[in-house]
Amino acid sequence: MRHLSNKTAVVTGAASGIGLAISEALLTSGANVIMADVEEPRLARACDRLAASHPRVAPFRADIADPEQVQALLAFSISQFGTVHILCNNAGVSGTIGLGKAAWEISADEWDWVLEVNLGGVINGLRTFVPHMIHHGEPSHIVNTSSGHGVTTGPTSAYAISKHAVTRLSEGLLFDVKNRNLPIGVTVLIPGAIGTDIMASVRNQPDACAIVTEGEAKKLEAYGDGLKARGLPAAEVGNMVVKAIQDNQFFLYTHPEQQLSGVNQRFAHLTEMTNPA
Numbered sequence: 001m002r003h004l005s006n007k008t009a010v011v012t013g014a015a016s017g018i019g020l021a022i023s024e025a026l027l028t029s030g031a032n033v034i035m036a037d038v039e040e041p042r043l044a045r046a047c048d049r050l051a052a053s054h055p056r057v058a059p060f061r062a063d064i065a066d067p068e069q070v071q072a073l074l075a076f077s078i079s080q081f082g083t084v085h086i087l088c089n090n091a092g093v094s095g096t097i098g099l100g101k102a103a104w105e106i107s108a109d110e111w112d113w114v115l116e117v118n119l120g121g122v123i124n125g126l127r128t129f130v131p132h133m134i135h136h137g138e139p140s141h142i143v144n145t146s147s148g149h150g151v152t153t154g155p156t157s158a159y160a161i162s163k164h165a166v167t168r169l170s171e172g173l174l175f176d177v178k179n180r181n182l183p184i185g186v187t188v189l190i191p192g193a194i195g196t197d198i199m200a201s202v203r204n205q206p207d208a209c210a211i212v213t214e215g216e217a218k219k220l221e222a223y224g225d226g227l228k229a230r231g232l233p234a235a236e237v238g239n240m241v242v243k244a245i246q247d248n249q250f251f252l253y254t255h256p257e258q259q260l261s262g263v264n265q266r267f268a269h270l271t272e273m274t275n276p277a
């Protein structure tokens with residue numbers, strides 16, 4: 001999709017980090033943007049800031065893990081701008097990645113929460129928005145945010161498992177739209193370290209389940225401070241996403257030199273039948 005002017009985009013996880021940066025980059029390219037997030041006060045602040053220079057933006061509070069709220073997001077988007085052309089399935093949570101929990105040590109609540117948001121949220125986005133895109137028939141594009149953890153191997157984390165599923169789901173989607181000759185492009189965004197609040201995502205854990213103890217939350221916070229200090233500024237990722245939409249690029253790595261060595265290592269084990277290490 002070369003020209004984004006007057007196209008409408010929906011971005012999830014838009015209150016912070018990469019989603020906020022994607023929203024800003026899309027607005028700068030002339031698109032209308034619906035910013036969706038579960039964290040309401042932060043979403044309102046972020047949207048107000050962008051609205052000061054870009055009037056065609058609106059916020060919507062939605063938990064992407066809930067299919068009805070994602071349906072309400074579509075209805076709101078149509079009420080604001082008529083037709084949705086771009087969906088950025090970007091919202092995600094990191095769970096306890098970084099604490100070194102083994103597969104059997106991760107709580108059932110954490111498995112549910114991370115998979116429901118990171119994988120379930122993308123599935124809800126596709127099940128809701130793709131039929132709308134097929135119905136209006138105009139060129140459209142979907143960006144799913146995976147992770148470097150979604151293409152490499154390593155110890156278990158609910159996060160890495162969810163992101164592997166997002167990578168494979170995006171590949172499946174690419175085949176699905178091509179096999180049906182639909183004018184829908186697909187990008188899977190594979191960020192490396194980006195300086196955002198992702199490590200503090202337990203702030204959005206559902207009330208009913210406590211995923212981490214206070215001590216664990218402090219460790220994650222310290223890990224998050226390190227990520228913010230060394231990570232790429234999110235604004236750069238926003239611009240990369242806009243370019244990938246314009247170029248119809250499927251794989252979008254933010255740090256290709258570093259990330260591809262991990263991918264190559266994994267594929268060497270797969271193809272040479274050596275044990276992962």
Ligand SMILES: NC(=O)c1ccc[n+]([C@@H]2O[C@H](COP(=O)([O-])OP(=O)(O)OC[C@H]3O[C@@H](n4cnc5c(N)ncnc54)[C@H](O)[C@@H]3O)[C@@H](O)[C@H]2O)c1
Nearest residue numbers: 013016017018038063064091092147191193194196197198
């Ligand atoms: N920051 C990194 O280094 C990095 C690396 C790889 C992948 N990612 C991925 O990038 C995406 C964006 O994360 P970020 O780094 O900007 O983190 P962030 O925490 O700054 O932003 C994530 C946003 O998602 C929102 N969110 C969380 N749960 C939600 C839900 N159920 N419904 C709706 N919104 C919800 C949060 O409120 C937050 O505003 C995530 O999918 C993350 O996994 C980030």
